[in-house]
Structures are given as C-alpha cells and as structure tokens.
Amino acid sequence: MDALPSNIEIYKKGEGVVGVSYADVSGGALWIELLHESLKRGLAPRSWTDYLYLSVGGTLSVGGVSGQTFKYGPQVSNVLQLDVVTGKGKLVTCTPTKSPELFFAVLGGLGQFGIITRARILLQDAPEKVKWVRAFYDDFDAFTRDQELLISMPELVDYVEGFVVLNEQFLHSSSTAFPTHLHFTPEFHSNGSSRAFYCIEFAVHDDGLKNASTEEVVEEIARRLSHLPSHLYRAEVSYYDFLNRVRMEEMSLRGVGLWEVPHPWLNMFVPKSGLKAFRDLLLESISPDEFAGPVLLYPLLRDKWDTNTSAVLPEAAEGAAEDERVLYIVGVLRSANPASCTAECLRDLLRLNRGIADAASAPGIGAKQYIPHHPSPSHWREHFGRRWERLAARKARFDPLGILAPGHGIFPRISSASSSSL
Template sequence: MEIAQFCARANILVLLLALFCSPCKFIQSPMGLDPLNFHQNTNTASMDFGRIHFSSPSAILRPKSPADISLLLSFLSGSSFSEVTVAARGAGHSIYGQAQALDGIVIEMDAMPSNIEVHRKGEGEVDVSYVDVSGGALWIELLEESLKHGMAPRSWTDYLYLSIGGTLSIGGISGQAFKYGPQISNVLQLDVVTGKGEVVTCSPTKSSELFYSVLGGLGQFGIITSARILLQEAPEKVKWVRAFYDDIQTFTQDQELLISMPNLVDYVEGFIVLNDQSLNSFTTAFPAHLHFAPEFHSEGRSKVYYCIEYAVHDHSSKDIDTDQVVEEVSRQMRNLPSQLYTVEVSYYDFLNRVRMEEMSLRSAGLWEVPHPWLNMFVPKSGISEFIDLLFENISAEEFEGPVLIYPVLRDKWERNTSMVLPDAADDQVVYIVGMLRSTNQDSCPADCLQNLLQTNLRITGAASDAGAKQYIPHHSSPAGWFSHFGRHWNRFAGRKAQFDPIGILAPGQGIFSRRSVSSS
C-alpha cells in the first residue's frame, strides 16, 4: 500500500509540475498515467450561475472517489506549490465566483457516483429514518429516490437542482425553515475531506468541531463527500395557499401568525408584487387561476402589493382535513377581501415548483444571464426599515425578478455551525429577504450591471450597519468578512487554522489568502 501511495503522489507531482510550469497549462502524465482524472477543458469551471465573476482554473479534477480528493489535498498541503488553490463545484449555482479557483484546480463533484441509500426507522437497528447521499448528488435526485420509500427530508431549498454538499456549505433555506430549521440543522453525519487531505466521518458527537465547521462553512474547511440527512414520512399531497395584501405591516404580522402555528402549517414564504412581470413570474408554477387584478399605478405613483404563501401537508396516514385547516387558519388572517386562493398539488410538484419558473425564464432568455442577486437576514425589529431601504434603491416598475420575504425562528438554527444570523438576540424572528434579479445584455449592458451591483452594495452596507447579515455572503475585502462574522470571527478563523491551515480551499470567497507550507 505504501508503494502504491508513493507512486500516486509521484504522478501527482509530475502532473502539477506540467500543469503549473507550462504556459499552455497542459497536463501530461508519463506512460499515459492519469490516476486522478485531471482535465484540461476548464470552460465550465470558469463561470457560475451569477455570471458576474469569471476565474479560469488551470485544471479540473473529476474524482472517482473521496480518495482522489484526499490524495490531491494531502499532497498540496505538504508540498511547495505555494500558490495552488482548490475549489469544489457542485451544480455551479454560485453567484459571485464562490466555486471558482483562479489558476488553481476545481473539483467537479458531480463526477462521483450519486449513491443514495434510504434507511427507515425500525429497519434493523435504525432508530430514526435517514438517508446517506453523496455530496455531489442533487436534491431532486434525493427527493425522487426517497419518495420511493414514502420518505423525504424535512427541510428544503426552493430550487432542487442544487448539490447536497453545495447547500450544506451555505445553509439551505426554504419555507420549511421556520418549522425544522435550515438544511444544516437536519444533518446527522458527514464524510469530509479536510484541507489537509484527511478523510473524516463526523457528527455532533464525533469530530464535532469539524462537523459544525463545515455546515454553513462556505467550503473553507473541507469538502463534503457524503451526508446523512434526517427523513420524515412524506405527504402525498399539499394544500397550497396564496393571500394578497396592500400593507407591509399586515403582511408581516400575518406571516408571523402563520409561523406560530407549526402544528397546522408546514410551509411559509412570501413575496413582494412590484409590477405585472413579477406577478406573472410567481403565477407560473401556481396551477390555479388568480382573479387578482392589482392597480400598480394609482394617483400618479407606483403601488406595491404583497403575497403570503403557505402550505398544509396532506397525509393519508393522518386524520387531517386540509380544507378545514386552511379555513381555520384563514379566519385569523387579514388579507385583502376575497384575495385568497388555494390549490391541491402533489408533494413532488410542490417541492419542484421552481422548475417551471426556470423553464419560463429559459424560454425568455433570462436563465443563462447575469444574476446580481442579494440575500439578507434582517431582524424583525428592522424589517420595515429594510423594505423602505429597498424601495429607495430600486425601481418597482423596472425591476425584473422575484423579491422574496418570509420569517424564520432563530431557535431552529444550530448555533455551533459556521453560519451567522443577525446579532439581535432579542428578536426571535428573523426575516429572509431575497432580491433575485435577472438581467440580459440587451436591456442591461455591462455598465448597467455594474450599477446594479453598486446598488446592492449600498443596500448591504446600510442594512449591515443596522444589524442585518448577508445570506450566501460576498465581501470584497478582509474587513468586510471580519464585520460579517463579527463576534464569531475568531471561531471561524480558528477553524480555518485547524482544518485548512495553508488556505488551499475555496479561494473564490476571498476570505483567506493561500499560505506557504513553511509559513504555516
């Protein structure tokens, strides 16, 4: 075994020497050996969904197993290649180049087998239902496989064509978060390759520091190769409800009412209706005719509306009358008269609802375009001021894309993970606000895109000063990252020193600099 490992490390050395010393970045291994499946075509790894940053790596690694990743990272962590960095890439849905590695190596996680194994409570010695799934697998794949067993994860993202490891590295949120917390609060165990190349199985009771570091850790401490995720019985159908408002205060009060009913309600989100385009984009996936005809322009000014959507699960094994539940809940809500709509859909179609919106955007040429998105966590005490700030900086008539807004409960978030929420501890409720703007070169050329990014900076700057935090954070300076983590910075930096001491991983975040072996 030692001879085999020596030969493999020697081959890596030859490959890296050829890679980083050749002006054409061409990899060639003697005797045709290519044990780690390096690739020269780096086009896909130089861009992401955001299409704002383009950093071309020198090579792509398409691993066959975690051992391939371990071999590469263990070699780099002990070698003299002081500038080589590595980034893991799942579905490529990052926004600001977080999964890119300029002149480094990008590991494409979808190359690994998508193993998905469902374990139900009561089978053998299993005392809780869970699924073991590869880090490069997509959530849609996990959903399809788990439903065959009548099971499903408790917490989701809105869009399911994302990788398991990718969302666990940032948090993973959707309308179930008020009830079950984000996806990172529903993980039982992880298999991780650290920046030092160590392969570690970790959990809340085993190598717990690494476990909590990696969850929400932005890829800074290790690469998730497998996850054990908590499952629950899946409903067959979902009663999906939308209610409209013309007042922000009533809208948020009703949202907070809904998240106080976890025994009745299973999902709560909401969005701002800025114009006809935003109304139409949200109705694409909702299979019910809406008789809502808002007046967006009244008395010479733009009028804004708001929509709450919530869902009630329908289990055949449980004695629940979803129509009765909706009626009971609706009696307590204060939406616009007669502006409440319900539809019943399958659980699969409900969770996969954004896929229809994706298809609509693709047909309009608004999918593979720049996406200057902005996602914020805003304390309850500051949500009205944040919405005012938003309207001061965007044009309701011209904005293209959805603006999501919905509350979550702070105590559903595991505090030991690397993810940070606003520090306003007296606010049990935290709002998630997402400006999911799409642009294209015809309506928004390069200078327009830069103006939108500057607008985002103004909003995040003012909101951060008021206590808000970015979700899927992006900062252009170490000072920005220091401010983002605040009192948690020392813990975050200490974890980096422990698990990736020379800063090999996730260079696209710009949080830490690559260090030489001798300096570490």
C-alpha cells in the first residue's frame, strides 16, 4: 500500500475507553488498511472477509463472512460502536445499549437506515504465522462431516472454508496463492458424466495459545480427517499473506484482463438439512465443465449471529435438532468473460441464478440469499419473512422518506410533500 489513511486509531487493551483492544475506523476505510495499521501494534480484527479491499461500512452493511465466522461470528458480531448518519440527517453514536435499535438495524441493513461514518472494531493479538492446510475429497458426505468436525474444535482451529472443485481450470487458478505444489490430478469425467471433488481449507494460528506447536496441532487434526489418502497439503505463511491471499489471485486475473469482468454471483445461506438438495440443484443447473470461478461451501454456527441485526439467516425448523445449529454458506462466484459471454448470455446467467435462488428458497431447502438481490417488494417481504414488520418499523423510524440505498428496491421512495412525519 502506498498511502495509508490517518482515519484509523488503534487502542491496545488498557489504553482506550473500553477494557479491550479495539480500532476506531472511518466507514470508508478498507479492511486492508485496518490490517496494516493494527498489525503495527501486534493486533488485528478477529473476523474477516476473504477479500480485504472492501470498505468497513460496506461489509458491515451486509454481514461480513469468511473462514473465521464459525469461531467469532460474522464481522457484524465484532463491532462495539457505530457513528451513523440516519436518513433524517442526524449523526448518532450507537452501541448495543445506547440507541440499540439503530445499532442493530444498520448491521446487515443494506444501507437502508443510515450511513456508517465510523465503527469501533474489536481487535485481538495477531499471530505472526499461520499453518494453511488444504485437503481433497471425492465424497461430499465425508467433506462436510470433516468441515463440521473442524468447527467443533475452535480451541485448535482458527479458520475453516471449503470449495467444490468442478474442473481442471479452477483447480489450477485456486492454487495461485497457495504456496505448496499440489499433485492432485482428479478424473473429472467418469462413464460420460461429470464428477465433482471437494477441498477443505483450514488454518491454525501460531499464537502461543495452543499447548503444542502448530505442526503438532495440524498433525493431530489431520489424523482425524477422512480426506483422500496423501492429498493433504500444508504451507506456512505470514498472517498478513494469509489474510490477503485473494489479492494474489486478483493480481493474476488482472494480468490477463479477467478481473474487471461481470461477476454474476449468487450467495446463499443453506440450512444443513437442505444442503445435499442444494448441492444437487446447483450441479444440475450449472455446466461444471465450463463454470469459471470458485464455488465456496463451508459451515457457520447460527448462534454466532445476533438476531437483533438486520442480517437474515434461514429460520431454524421448529424443535430443530442440535445439529441445526450448523448452517452453510455457499458462494457461487462465477466470472463471465465478455469475450465469450455477451449481454444476452449474461442475462441468461442472471436468470439462472434467480431460478436457483427461487428453488432453494422454497420449503424443501429453505435457503436465504446472502447479499440479496430481489426483483420485487414481495420477494423482499418473503426474504425478510417474520422479520419484515421490524424492518419496516425501523425504516419508518430512521429513514421515513426512503432516501437511503433505494436501488435495492426494498422500500419505495416517499415524496416529502406527502409525508408529515418529519
């Protein structure tokens, strides 16, 4: 980074106004900037997104998920205080106990209730190094079982993600940042049909908090996994490089003109009970051979999300079993190269995503979109489900004229002449 902003203040435990380490940061600052500044003090935020060139206000307005979410919750669960300019033009400092309705409305609120101008982000001691591990599977059940095993060991494991390996091209491109050579050469076709493989990615921080070296911890974990024999790969990298790994992919894609291309993405939270049906729906709907981009799939824990925020998860079934505590995020992160995908092809892909999202939202699967896009107010109402009334009440209270982020089409713009509430 060349120019670092001066709008980030770092407080080590004992220095600030609350008894923990934290950063006060402007809403427009990027997470990479916060990482730079906090590492200078040996600290870092606990919860991340995969890509760090995103704004603090932007990811707090959607949720903010990555491989740390199972352990610390999403980024919206790691905020102590916000400064918000509401749709009424008021600057309000809010916390979970001071103006809590605004605080929780704004988190995951898609910009509907106010503009985050400043956020207080919880920090922790940063490790210097990380063991980064990838293990390959040919069996979906073994893959998800092992992912769930990993998230049941937060005292050992610091990060868990995973992805579906659909074709050779993806296997190659996903290895750009991973610094260990893979000798995995799967057969993607058997008996005339396509075959998918799976990869778990997990990490162990060298943070001095474990009773063994990171290598011993990885060994202990690996013994309990059911990956394909001899297809577990490990690397040791700096914490900074680990967190900033997608940047390397970005630079590689930029080099061949494939970063600034349309990305018809679909992100869904899928209940554990509907995961297999969702996987089948996905594999039937896309052409695995031609799909360009990652399909991420990893588990999260429902109780790490505060239900007061505006973020929407699938409803837990009535009397749900303990393991319904687990839900999955599936990111279908397609790139559409304009050289082969014209405007009509792009429209087709968006229609395809819509079809998958609609089918997955139906009761059999019961998924909800993350970073949602919906074509009509009635879809939005359905998306928010039993939380719709609360959302509408918050909108009426904090942005009665509907001036904030109208592009989502959640609420209509109200003309000031017809409003007497201001």
